[in-house]
Amino acid sequence: xxxxxxxxxxxxxxxxxxxxxxxxxxxxxxxxxxxxxxxxxxxxxxxxxxxxxxxxxxxxxxxxxxxxxxxxxxxxxxxxxxxxxxxxxxxxxxxxxxxxxxxxxxxxxxxxxxxxxxxxxxxxxxxxxxxxxxxxxxxxxxxxxxxxxxxxxxxxxxxxxxxxxxxxxxxxxxxxxxxxxxxxxxxxxxxxxxxxxxxxxxxxxxxxxxxxxxxxxxxxxxxxxxxxxxxxxxxxxxxxxxxxxxxxxxxxxxxxxxxxxxxxxxxxxxxxxxxxxxxxxxxxxxxxxxxxxxxxxxxx
Numbered sequence: 001x002x003x004x005x006x007x008x009x010x011x012x013x014x015x016x017x018x019x020x021x022x023x024x025x026x027x028x029x030x031x032x033x034x035x036x037x038x039x040x041x042x043x044x045x046x047x048x049x050x051x052x053x054x055x056x057x058x059x060x061x062x063x064x065x066x067x068x069x070x071x072x073x074x075x076x077x078x079x080x081x082x083x084x085x086x087x088x089x090x091x092x093x094x095x096x097x098x099x100x101x102x103x104x105x106x107x108x109x110x111x112x113x114x115x116x117x118x119x120x121x122x123x124x125x126x127x128x129x130x131x132x133x134x135x136x137x138x139x140x141x142x143x144x145x146x147x148x149x150x151x152x153x154x155x156x157x158x159x160x161x162x163x164x165x166x167x168x169x170x171x172x173x174x175x176x177x178x179x180x181x182x183x184x185x186x187x188x189x190x191x192x193x194x195x196x197x198x199x200x201x202x203x204x205x206x207x208x209x210x211x212x213x214x215x216x217x218x219x220x221x222x223x224x225x226x227x228x229x230x231x232x233x234x235x236x237x238x239x240x241x242x243x244x245x246x247x248x249x250x251x252x253x254x255x256x257x258x259x260x261x262x263x264x265x266x267x268x269x270x271x272x273x274x275x276x277x278x279x280x281x282x283x284x285x286x287x288x289x290x291x292x293x294x295x296x297x298x299x300x
Contacts, residue, residue, distance in 0.1 A: 109278020111240030240272030
């Protein structure tokens with residue numbers, strides 16, 4: 001019976017360490033390391049290691065039921081780098097105390113809302129782009145128009161949400177030219193779901209709300225990073241979810257007009273901003289009705 005291998009990755013030097021081999025460090029890319037782990041050797045030098053490639057390696061190791069540790073200070077090659085990285089701790093969701101001590105609370109925050117009203121759809125998100133305690137931008141755009149009658153609002157990595165929306169927009173336009181009719185909201189959500197699921201080994205880090213109007217009326221769909229797609233009448237994603245959803249649930253009605261829904265969404269995001277440090281700096285709205293889509297922005 002083969003003993004399970006525990007691999008420890010030092011992010012400071014991008015090297016895996018095998019404690020069962022007397023802390024011998026196997027640099028990424030060397031053939032004997034890949035023979036021991038069974039992982040594909042796709043790169044030849046540690047400095048070319050990317051975050052997305054690490055995700056792929058970790059997923060394969062999990063499938064092989066091998067234990068993984070990160071940022072261990074037992075790195076025998078770069079002890080100084082390993083010590084620097086110690087503050088980042090294990091790659092798990094940090095608690096509030098961990099984040100205050102310099103943990104890895106680098107996942108960007110957001111408060112993103114979608115609401116179905118009787119004569120349209122409203123998608124909205126605040127503008128702040130934050131990485132942990134650092135505000136990278138005060139003018140980030142997280143609400144996108146995919147077609148004249150369909151939009152998306154996202155929470156997550158800006159690069160990933162931009163790539164995802166561009167991909168869906170291009171495929172939606174190709175569908176319209178090929179079939180001769182506009183893509184439905186449900187089909188657009190399913191298209192996005194397929195794209196996300198096909199990337200599940202190296203996922204796009206974004207939660208998405210897709211909404212719009214078609215022949216079936218207004219509809220709203222919520223997607224996670226792996227492509228799960230769920231219909232709903234209202235939805236909130238991002239770090240301000242717990243605060244904003246309470247306001248939405250308290251004030252939502254199926255017969256809301258666009259004006260009433262806009263006021264509700266604005267109040268929900270402002271409430272989240274007042275308590276969530278990773279959200280703020282204004283609100284972007286996409287209002288979709290039968291007359292088309294209108295973009296608005298609120299600064300404060």
